[in-house]
Each structure stands twice: as C-alpha cells, then as structure tokens.
Amino acid sequence: xxxxxxxxLEYSGVLWRGLLTTLQFVGLAVVLGLIWGFILxxxxxxxxxxxxxxxxxxVEFFRGTPVLVQLFWIFFCLPxxxxxxxxxxxxxxIALSLYSGAITSESFRAALxxxxxxxxxxxxxxxxxxxxxxxxxxxxxxxxxxxxxLLSNVVSLFKExxxxxAVGMADLMYVGQNIANNVARPIEILSAVAIIYFCIxxxxxxxxxxxxxxxxxxxxx
Amino acid sequence: xxxxEIDGLIxxxxxxxxxxxxxxxxGSTDRLVLIGPSxxxxxxxxxxxxxxxxxxxxxxxxxxxxxxxGAPNGKMKLNRQVQKEVGMVFxxxxxxxxxSVLGNLCLAPVRSRGxxxxxxxxxxxxxxxxxxxxxxxxxxxxxxSGGQKQRVAIARALMLDPKLMLFDEVTxxxxxELVVEVENTMMELAEAGMPMMxxxxxxxxARNIATQVVFQExxxxxxxxxxxxxxxxxxxxxTRDFLRNVLHIEG
Ligand SMILES: Nc1ncnc2c1ncn2[C@@H]1O[C@H](COP(=O)(O)OP(=O)(O)O)[C@@H](O)[C@H]1O
Ligand SMILES: [Mg+2]
Numbered sequence: 001x002x003x004x005x006x007x008x009l010e011y012s013g014v015l016w017r018g019l020l021t022t023l024q025f026v027g028l029a030v031v032l033g034l035i036w037g038f039i040l041x042x043x044x045x046x047x048x049x050x051x052x053x054x055x056x057x058x059v060e061f062f063r064g065t066p067v068l069v070q071l072f073w074i075f076f077c078l079p080x081x082x083x084x085x086x087x088x089x090x091x092x093x094i095a096l097s098l099y100s101g102a103i104t105s106e107s108f109r110a111a112l113x114x115x116x117x118x119x120x121x122x123x124x125x126x127x128x129x130x131x132x133x134x135x136x137x138x139x140x141x142x143x144x145x146x147x148x149x150l151l152s153n154v155v156s157l158f159k160e161x162x163x164x165x166a167v168g169m170a171d172l173m174y175v176g177q178n179i180a181n182n183v184a185r186p187i188e189i190l191s192a193v194a195i196i197y198f199c200i201x202x203x204x205x206x207x208x209x210x211x212x213x214x215x216x217x218x219x220x221x
Numbered sequence: 222x223x224x225x226e227i228d229g230l231i232x233x234x235x236x237x238x239x240x241x242x243x244x245x246x247x248g249s250t251d252r253l254v255l256i257g258p259s260x261x262x263x264x265x266x267x268x269x270x271x272x273x274x275x276x277x278x279x280x281x282x283x284x285x286x287x288x289x290x291g292a293p294n295g296k297m298k299l300n301r302q303v304q305k306e307v308g309m310v311f312x313x314x315x316x317x318x319x320x321s322v323l324g325n326l327c328l329a330p331v332r333s334r335g336x337x338x339x340x341x342x343x344x345x346x347x348x349x350x351x352x353x354x355x356x357x358x359x360x361x362x363x364x365x366s367g368g369q370k371q372r373v374a375i376a377r378a379l380m381l382d383p384k385l386m387l388f389d390e391v392t393x394x395x396x397x398e399l400v401v402e403v404e405n406t407m408m409e410l411a412e413a414g415m416p417m418m419x420x421x422x423x424x425x426x427a428r429n430i431a432t433q434v435v436f437q438e439x440x441x442x443x444x445x446x447x448x449x450x451x452x453x454x455x456x457x458x459x460t461r462d463f464l465r466n467v468l469h470i471e472g
Binding site: 118127141 | 268271272273282300304305307308309311313315316317318319327328332333334378381
C-alpha cells in the first residue's frame, strides 16, 4: 500500500472551512453552556426543593444519556414537538449547549461546595451581610476554582462536537468523511483530520494543566 | 458589672454536650487566656462569643447590652449591633485568597459599614504601617508568610474598631520562628488596652499577656486566677496535673 498525502493540499480549503464550522459550534455551545450551566448550578444549590429537583433531574438526564442520542432527539423530535422549523445548525447548537450546560453546572457546583466553612465564618465575624458575602467572597472564589474544570469541559466539547457530522453538519469530521469517500483514500484523509483535531486539542489540554497549577496556588491560600 | 457576662451557657452539637450551664465573667480591662485539654470546648466558647454557634440556652451580655439569648431548636436571639463590636482571628488565617491585603482589610468597612473607599484605604494603610506590613499592601495572601497572614487577619478585624477581640490558637499553625511576630502584635494591642479572650497552648505567652487565666475542663471552669497565681500556685489538683503535662511537653 502506498501512502500519498500530496492530494490533501487540493482539499485544504474545504478542510479549513470544516474546521471553522467545528470551532463555531464549539464556541457557541461553550458560551451558551456557561450561562445555562451557571443558572443550573444555582438551581442545584437552591433551598427550594422544586427548583432543586427539576435542575438535578435535568443535569442527571443529560449526563446519563449519550450525546449522540440527545443530538438526534433534538434534531428530529424537538421541531415536531414545538411545531417549528429549525435549521440543522440551530438544532445542533441547541443540543450541544443543553449538554454543555449540564456538564458546566457540575463544575460550578463542585467549586461552590469546595469553599471551606471557615470562609463563611470569617464573613460572619466581619459582619458581612449575606448578599455581600455571596457576591464579593464566595462567587469570585467559586469561579476561580471552576476555571480548570471549565477548560477541560471545553476540550471534551471540542472532541464531542464531531458528532454533529452524524446529522449532516459540515464540520471538520463531516468534510473529512466526504473527501475520504470521494477520493477513496480514507487512511490519509482521516489521519489528517485526526491530526488537525489534535493540533487544537493538545494545546488546550496543556493550557488546562498550566492554568490549574497557577490558579490553585492563588486560591488555596 | 462585668464587661462580658456569660451566664448558664448551654451548647450541644447534636447529642454531644459541650456546655451545660457554663458561667464566666470578664472585666473591661481584662485579657482572658483560656487553657485546657484539647477538645474541652475552648474554640466552641469563642465561636459562641462571636455568634457563630447556635446556643441552646444561657445568655451572653457585652457591655451594657444583651448580646445573645440562647434557646433550643434554633430559636436563639442574637443582637447584630452588638456582634459588630466583636472581632475574631482564627487559627487558619481565613483571609480572602482572591483579594489583596488591602482588599481584605477594606471589604467589610466599605461593603457593610458604609465607609468611603478612600477613608477605609487610609485607615488600612495606617494599620499596615503600624504592623510593619506597609510594603505588603498589594500582595495576595498566597504571597505572604504565615506570620504575615495572621497579622493581616488581625488588622482586618481591627478595621471595624471592635470592643472585644477573640483569638483562637492564632499561632498554632505557624512555624516556630514566626510565632513571635504575631505574639508581639498581640502584646502591642494589649498595651493599647484592647480587651481580649485568647486561646493558646503557649504558656509562656499566656503568662505575659493575660490578666486572668482560666483553666477549663469538661465544660466547666476549674480555676481562674491571675497568671502568677494560676501558674505559680494552682489551687486545684486538675490544674496542677494539666500544667505539669503541658509544661513537661514544652520542656
Ligand atoms: N461542628 C462540630 N460538630 C460536632 N462536634 C464538634 C464540632 N465542633 C467541635 N466539636 C466537638 O466539640 C468538642 C469541643 O471542641 P473544641 O471547642 O474545638 O475544643 P478545643 O478548642 O478546646 O480543643 C470536641 O469534642 C469536638 O470534637
Ligand atoms: Mg480549638
């Protein structure tokens, strides 16, 4: 078997556009997931039992089912339920964001829970009202502590985003598969796709460890 | 009338009873040092004084005011105005790690006492200067030594002009060579006339700073006396046993 990577050059433009689409999906899902995840984490630490159970059920459901199933469900079933036309792009973004929100909320919740009781004692000893305590003492520390976890969520999401190719979104994975079918050279093209994913994913993973080391030093005073 | 009056204090953690009717008085010029075996409730007593613990019975008065009125089932009454007059420093610093030294000092005055930022800042810088920490104002807690952290914690409490300061083993987590700087800071406060309740294992320091030493065991005061009497001529067997043990360990 002979390997020939030279033809890849011809397809570099298509691959590039595929990568941009992937990054677009991930970017949107990360931002929307952050907002949604924060709201969910408030729900999961709420004293209101109804809010607590609803948000807990939601999070457990999205963590406990395959992303591919969620994606298909939202792509094929949700428009039928709502009786509206949704572009494939919109469905895919919604699916990824709903999933990313569930994962993100867990990171926030863990960070909130990791704050020592002594920080609360210090606030009481200084006579800080609850609102001031939450906004100026607890939240900033929770966010700082959540950062490494949030970044690794981004890495996972980046990899899981390849699933959108299954519903026909022209992301990097989809484009790669198409070219592979057209030119009948799956080894070269799929290897190239894997390497492109890795070139983005690896620096992200490294960044996570770096940030983790630095932040922990600050936060664990 | 005593400055601090603890009367019939009842404190339980679930079924574990710490105090069943504990009494203690303190004068307005007193520096009370609490000593006693580990687990006898010294920290709990200070935490009750700070209003951090729910007490099931008894009363605490401070100055002319009713401060805490204990009641079972979380029905304790606490006067927040009086609570503001008490400051506390903990064993493990409990600085806010995401704020600079200045940020730590200014947060409570600015956010809950309505003091102007510039005013709080000037006061903070003055306190840091007095404690020899002026060059650390913009450092973060993680960049400070344990002794510096603990002195910042003391300064943070002083920002609110407390009438009573509580110190719970504030030197226990420190490397031996850093203990002195914190103890000196506390001595300076003592000389400035600050009433204090102090828990410490350092008997030498206790002797120097206390006006009154209180030996407690199993939720009761066994003996209370000025340091030279309590250390020099303890009246109770249990006090003698305790002192012999700790002084022996200290060498
Ligand atoms: N939050 C808590 N819940 C249950 N038990 C506690 C709690 N805090 C302290 N205790 C118990 O109360 C007793 C007194 O503790 P403490 O006041 O810390 O003693 P000391 O400071 O004299 O060593 C100990 O037996 C301790 O285990
Ligand atoms: Mg203790």
